[in-house]
Amino acid sequence: MSSSAPAPLVPLVVAIDGPSGSGKSSTSRGVAARLGLRYLDTGAMYRGMTWWMLENGVDVSDPSAVAARAREARIESGTDPLAPTITVDGVDVAEAIRGEAVTGAVSPVSAVPEVRAVLLDLQRSIIAADGGIVVEGRDIGSVVAPDAPVKVYLTADPEARALRRAAEEGGSDVAATQQSLLARDKIDSGRTVSPLTMAEGAVHLDTTPYSLDEVIGLVVDLVEAVEASA
Numbered sequence: 001m002s003s004s005a006p007a008p009l010v011p012l013v014v015a016i017d018g019p020s021g022s023g024k025s026s027t028s029r030g031v032a033a034r035l036g037l038r039y040l041d042t043g044a045m046y047r048g049m050t051w052w053m054l055e056n057g058v059d060v061s062d063p064s065a066v067a068a069r070a071r072e073a074r075i076e077s078g079t080d081p082l083a084p085t086i087t088v089d090g091v092d093v094a095e096a097i098r099g100e101a102v103t104g105a106v107s108p109v110s111a112v113p114e115v116r117a118v119l120l121d122l123q124r125s126i127i128a129a130d131g132g133i134v135v136e137g138r139d140i141g142s143v144v145a146p147d148a149p150v151k152v153y154l155t156a157d158p159e160a161r162a163l164r165r166a167a168e169e170g171g172s173d174v175a176a177t178q179q180s181l182l183a184r185d186k187i188d189s190g191r192t193v194s195p196l197t198m199a200e201g202a203v204h205l206d207t208t209p210y211s212l213d214e215v216i217g218l219v220v221d222l223v224e225a226v227e228a229s230a
Protein backbone atom coordinates (compact mmCIF):
# COMPACT_ATOMS: atom_id res chain seq x y z
CA MET A 1 0.00 0.00 0.00
CA SER A 2 1.46 3.42 -0.92
CA SER A 3 1.88 5.97 1.86
CA SER A 4 -0.74 8.19 0.18
CA ALA A 5 -3.48 5.54 0.46
CA PRO A 6 -6.41 6.75 2.56
CA ALA A 7 -6.63 5.37 6.08
CA PRO A 8 -9.13 2.47 6.32
CA LEU A 9 -12.58 3.65 7.30
CA VAL A 10 -13.28 2.73 10.92
CA PRO A 11 -17.03 2.23 11.38
CA LEU A 12 -18.43 4.76 13.82
CA VAL A 13 -19.77 3.57 17.18
CA VAL A 14 -21.92 5.94 19.24
CA ALA A 15 -22.48 4.67 22.81
CA ILE A 16 -25.53 5.96 24.66
CA ASP A 17 -26.08 4.97 28.30
CA GLY A 18 -28.34 6.14 31.10
CA PRO A 19 -31.16 5.13 33.43
CA SER A 20 -34.64 4.09 32.41
CA GLY A 21 -36.75 6.82 30.82
CA SER A 22 -33.83 9.19 30.23
CA GLY A 23 -34.54 9.06 26.49
CA LYS A 24 -31.93 6.54 25.27
CA SER A 25 -34.09 4.59 22.80
CA SER A 26 -35.85 7.53 21.17
CA THR A 27 -32.68 9.63 21.02
CA SER A 28 -30.58 6.75 19.66
CA ARG A 29 -33.11 5.90 16.96
CA GLY A 30 -33.37 9.55 15.95
CA VAL A 31 -29.60 10.02 15.80
CA ALA A 32 -29.09 6.78 13.83
CA ALA A 33 -31.84 7.72 11.35
CA ARG A 34 -30.43 11.23 10.85
CA LEU A 35 -26.87 9.96 10.32
CA GLY A 36 -27.65 6.80 8.33
CA LEU A 37 -26.31 4.51 11.06
CA ARG A 38 -27.56 1.18 12.42
CA TYR A 39 -29.21 1.03 15.84
CA LEU A 40 -28.96 -1.55 18.63
CA ASP A 41 -31.20 -1.61 21.72
CA THR A 42 -29.30 -3.78 24.22
CA GLY A 43 -32.06 -3.33 26.82
CA ALA A 44 -34.39 -5.18 24.43
CA MET A 45 -31.86 -8.05 24.39
CA TYR A 46 -31.88 -8.27 28.23
CA ARG A 47 -35.67 -8.09 28.09
CA GLY A 48 -35.69 -10.86 25.44
CA MET A 49 -33.50 -13.07 27.65
CA THR A 50 -35.87 -12.41 30.58
CA TRP A 51 -38.91 -13.26 28.42
CA TRP A 52 -37.27 -16.58 27.48
CA MET A 53 -36.56 -17.43 31.15
CA LEU A 54 -40.19 -16.73 32.13
CA GLU A 55 -41.54 -18.59 29.11
CA ASN A 56 -39.44 -21.65 29.99
CA GLY A 57 -40.43 -21.71 33.65
CA VAL A 58 -37.01 -20.71 35.01
CA ASP A 59 -37.10 -19.29 38.54
CA VAL A 60 -35.81 -15.77 37.79
CA SER A 61 -35.17 -15.09 41.48
CA ASP A 62 -32.53 -17.86 41.48
CA PRO A 63 -29.32 -16.61 39.80
CA SER A 64 -27.88 -20.12 39.43
CA ALA A 65 -31.04 -21.36 37.66
CA VAL A 66 -30.84 -18.39 35.27
CA ALA A 67 -27.11 -18.90 34.73
CA ALA A 68 -27.57 -22.59 33.90
CA ARG A 69 -29.89 -21.80 30.96
CA ALA A 70 -28.48 -18.49 29.71
CA ARG A 71 -26.92 -20.03 26.59
CA GLU A 72 -30.16 -21.58 25.32
CA ALA A 73 -32.10 -18.50 24.17
CA ARG A 74 -31.62 -17.54 20.50
CA ILE A 75 -31.91 -13.75 20.47
CA GLU A 76 -31.86 -11.83 17.18
CA SER A 77 -31.93 -8.03 16.87
CA GLY A 78 -32.75 -6.12 13.68
CA THR A 79 -30.76 -2.86 13.51
CA ASP A 80 -32.84 -0.60 11.21
CA PRO A 81 -33.54 2.50 13.37
CA LEU A 82 -36.83 3.04 11.55
CA ALA A 83 -38.03 -0.51 12.20
CA PRO A 84 -36.00 -2.24 14.91
CA THR A 85 -36.94 -5.86 15.60
CA ILE A 86 -36.31 -8.45 18.29
CA THR A 87 -37.02 -12.17 18.08
CA VAL A 88 -36.33 -14.93 20.61
CA ASP A 89 -36.25 -18.50 19.29
CA GLY A 90 -37.83 -17.04 16.13
CA VAL A 91 -40.79 -15.48 18.00
CA ASP A 92 -41.41 -11.72 17.57
CA VAL A 93 -41.35 -10.53 21.20
CA ALA A 94 -41.29 -6.75 20.60
CA GLU A 95 -44.54 -6.27 22.49
CA ALA A 96 -44.22 -9.01 25.09
CA ILE A 97 -40.89 -7.70 26.38
CA ARG A 98 -42.52 -4.38 27.38
CA GLY A 99 -45.10 -6.08 29.63
CA GLU A 100 -45.11 -5.95 33.43
CA ALA A 101 -43.84 -9.50 33.92
CA VAL A 102 -40.64 -8.85 31.95
CA THR A 103 -40.15 -5.33 33.34
CA GLY A 104 -40.43 -6.70 36.89
CA ALA A 105 -37.84 -9.44 36.33
CA VAL A 106 -35.35 -7.87 33.92
CA SER A 107 -33.02 -6.20 36.43
CA PRO A 108 -32.27 -9.35 38.48
CA VAL A 109 -31.85 -11.42 35.29
CA SER A 110 -29.46 -8.75 33.91
CA ALA A 111 -27.35 -8.96 37.07
CA VAL A 112 -26.44 -12.63 36.39
CA PRO A 113 -22.85 -12.73 35.02
CA GLU A 114 -23.55 -15.62 32.59
CA VAL A 115 -26.41 -13.63 31.04
CA ARG A 116 -24.13 -10.64 30.57
CA ALA A 117 -21.35 -12.78 29.06
CA VAL A 118 -23.73 -14.29 26.46
CA LEU A 119 -25.23 -10.94 25.50
CA LEU A 120 -21.86 -9.14 25.49
CA ASP A 121 -20.57 -11.55 22.81
CA LEU A 122 -23.72 -11.11 20.78
CA GLN A 123 -23.63 -7.31 21.07
CA ARG A 124 -19.97 -7.14 20.04
CA SER A 125 -20.58 -9.34 16.99
CA ILE A 126 -23.45 -7.09 15.86
CA ILE A 127 -21.34 -3.95 16.41
CA ALA A 128 -18.48 -5.48 14.39
CA ALA A 129 -20.70 -6.14 11.34
CA ASP A 130 -20.70 -3.67 8.44
CA GLY A 131 -21.55 -0.01 9.04
CA GLY A 132 -21.58 2.49 11.87
CA ILE A 133 -23.99 2.00 14.74
CA VAL A 134 -25.66 3.76 17.67
CA VAL A 135 -25.80 1.38 20.65
CA GLU A 136 -27.83 2.11 23.76
CA GLY A 137 -27.94 0.53 27.19
CA ARG A 138 -26.33 0.73 30.61
CA ASP A 139 -22.73 -0.43 30.03
CA ILE A 140 -22.03 0.41 26.38
CA GLY A 141 -19.40 3.12 26.94
CA SER A 142 -17.87 1.34 29.94
CA VAL A 143 -17.81 -2.35 28.90
CA VAL A 144 -19.36 -3.23 25.51
CA ALA A 145 -17.58 -0.60 23.39
CA PRO A 146 -15.11 1.26 25.63
CA ASP A 147 -13.24 2.52 22.54
CA ALA A 148 -16.35 4.16 21.02
CA PRO A 149 -15.31 7.62 19.78
CA VAL A 150 -18.61 9.13 20.94
CA LYS A 151 -20.06 8.33 24.38
CA VAL A 152 -23.12 10.03 25.82
CA TYR A 153 -24.61 9.62 29.29
CA LEU A 154 -28.25 10.70 29.29
CA THR A 155 -30.13 11.52 32.49
CA ALA A 156 -33.35 13.31 33.43
CA ASP A 157 -35.03 14.11 36.74
CA PRO A 158 -36.91 11.08 38.16
CA GLU A 159 -40.21 13.01 37.90
CA ALA A 160 -39.62 13.75 34.21
CA ARG A 161 -38.64 10.14 33.51
CA ALA A 162 -41.74 8.81 35.25
CA LEU A 163 -44.01 11.27 33.44
CA ARG A 164 -42.52 10.30 30.05
CA ARG A 165 -42.77 6.55 30.71
CA ALA A 166 -46.32 6.78 32.12
CA ALA A 167 -47.44 8.81 29.09
CA GLU A 168 -45.82 6.29 26.77
CA GLU A 169 -47.70 3.49 28.52
CA GLY A 170 -50.97 5.31 27.92
CA GLY A 171 -51.39 7.05 31.26
CA SER A 172 -50.10 4.55 33.88
CA ASP A 173 -49.93 5.78 37.45
CA VAL A 174 -47.00 8.26 37.58
CA ALA A 175 -46.06 7.63 41.23
CA ALA A 176 -46.03 3.85 40.74
CA THR A 177 -44.05 4.22 37.51
CA GLN A 178 -41.49 6.41 39.31
CA GLN A 179 -41.14 3.83 42.09
CA SER A 180 -40.60 1.04 39.57
CA LEU A 181 -37.97 3.10 37.66
CA LEU A 182 -36.10 3.94 40.87
CA ALA A 183 -36.17 0.31 42.02
CA ARG A 184 -34.65 -0.73 38.69
CA ASP A 185 -32.04 2.08 38.85
CA LYS A 186 -30.97 0.77 42.25
CA ILE A 187 -30.40 -2.80 41.04
CA ASP A 188 -28.85 -1.70 37.73
CA SER A 189 -26.42 0.69 39.48
CA GLY A 190 -25.65 -1.59 42.43
CA ARG A 191 -24.85 -4.90 40.69
CA THR A 192 -21.24 -6.08 40.72
CA VAL A 193 -20.91 -6.88 37.00
CA SER A 194 -21.12 -3.93 34.58
CA PRO A 195 -23.22 -1.60 36.71
CA LEU A 196 -24.94 1.44 35.21
CA THR A 197 -22.30 4.14 35.37
CA MET A 198 -21.09 7.13 33.40
CA ALA A 199 -18.20 5.83 31.29
CA GLU A 200 -14.83 7.54 31.21
CA GLY A 201 -14.87 10.10 28.41
CA ALA A 202 -18.67 10.28 28.21
CA VAL A 203 -20.50 13.58 27.73
CA HIS A 204 -23.26 14.01 30.32
CA LEU A 205 -26.50 15.39 28.93
CA ASP A 206 -29.38 16.14 31.34
CA THR A 207 -32.39 15.94 29.02
CA THR A 208 -34.94 17.30 31.54
CA PRO A 209 -35.27 20.77 29.96
CA TYR A 210 -35.01 19.65 26.32
CA SER A 211 -37.49 18.26 23.82
CA LEU A 212 -36.64 14.97 22.10
CA ASP A 213 -35.80 16.82 18.87
CA GLU A 214 -33.44 19.12 20.75
CA VAL A 215 -31.66 16.17 22.38
CA ILE A 216 -31.29 14.40 19.01
CA GLY A 217 -29.85 17.63 17.55
CA LEU A 218 -27.35 17.98 20.42
CA VAL A 219 -26.11 14.40 20.00
CA VAL A 220 -25.89 14.71 16.18
CA ASP A 221 -23.80 17.90 16.68
CA LEU A 222 -21.53 16.01 19.05
CA VAL A 223 -21.03 13.13 16.59
CA GLU A 224 -20.32 15.54 13.74
CA ALA A 225 -17.83 17.48 15.87
CA VAL A 226 -15.98 14.29 16.82
CA GLU A 227 -15.92 13.09 13.19
CA ALA A 228 -14.66 16.47 11.96
CA SER A 229 -11.78 16.40 14.44
CA ALA A 230 -10.79 12.78 13.67
Ligand SMILES: Nc1ncnc2c1ncn2[C@@H]1O[C@H](COP(=O)(O)OP(=O)(O)O)[C@@H](O)[C@H]1O
Pocket residue numbers: 018019020021022023024025026027164165167168207210211212213215
Ligand atom coordinates in the same frame (compact mmCIF):
# COMPACT_ATOMS: atom_id res chain seq x y z
N1 LIG B 1 -36.20 14.90 25.71
C1 LIG B 1 -37.41 14.35 25.81
N2 LIG B 1 -38.48 15.10 26.14
C2 LIG B 1 -39.69 14.56 26.29
N3 LIG B 1 -39.98 13.25 26.12
C3 LIG B 1 -38.96 12.45 25.79
C4 LIG B 1 -37.62 12.95 25.62
N4 LIG B 1 -36.83 11.90 25.31
C5 LIG B 1 -37.62 10.81 25.29
N5 LIG B 1 -38.90 11.13 25.55
C6 LIG B 1 -40.04 10.21 25.66
O1 LIG B 1 -39.90 9.54 26.91
C7 LIG B 1 -40.28 8.16 26.80
C8 LIG B 1 -39.12 7.28 27.25
O2 LIG B 1 -38.05 7.46 26.36
P1 LIG B 1 -37.11 6.27 25.92
O3 LIG B 1 -36.32 6.75 24.75
O4 LIG B 1 -37.87 5.00 25.77
O5 LIG B 1 -36.15 6.17 27.23
P2 LIG B 1 -35.16 5.03 27.66
O6 LIG B 1 -34.77 4.26 26.44
O7 LIG B 1 -34.00 5.76 28.27
O8 LIG B 1 -35.89 4.21 28.67
C9 LIG B 1 -40.67 7.95 25.34
O9 LIG B 1 -42.06 8.04 25.23
C10 LIG B 1 -40.02 9.12 24.60
O10 LIG B 1 -40.72 9.51 23.45
Ligand SMILES: Nc1ccn([C@H]2C[C@H](O)[C@@H](COP(=O)(O)OP(=O)(O)O)O2)c(=O)n1
Pocket residue numbers: 019020021022025042043044046047106107110111136137138139140184188
Ligand atom coordinates in the same frame (compact mmCIF):
# COMPACT_ATOMS: atom_id res chain seq x y z
N1 LIG C 1 -26.72 -2.68 28.42
C1 LIG C 1 -27.75 -2.98 29.24
C2 LIG C 1 -29.07 -2.68 28.85
C3 LIG C 1 -30.09 -3.00 29.71
N2 LIG C 1 -29.82 -3.63 30.86
C4 LIG C 1 -30.88 -4.09 31.76
C5 LIG C 1 -31.19 -3.13 32.89
C6 LIG C 1 -32.52 -2.54 32.53
O1 LIG C 1 -33.30 -2.29 33.67
C7 LIG C 1 -33.14 -3.57 31.62
C8 LIG C 1 -34.08 -3.05 30.55
O2 LIG C 1 -33.40 -2.08 29.78
P1 LIG C 1 -34.21 -1.05 28.89
O3 LIG C 1 -33.20 -0.17 28.22
O4 LIG C 1 -35.19 -1.76 28.04
O5 LIG C 1 -34.99 -0.27 29.98
P2 LIG C 1 -35.88 0.99 29.79
O6 LIG C 1 -36.39 1.03 28.39
O7 LIG C 1 -34.92 2.11 30.03
O8 LIG C 1 -36.92 0.87 30.81
O9 LIG C 1 -32.07 -4.26 31.02
C9 LIG C 1 -28.53 -3.90 31.23
O10 LIG C 1 -28.31 -4.43 32.32
N3 LIG C 1 -27.51 -3.57 30.41
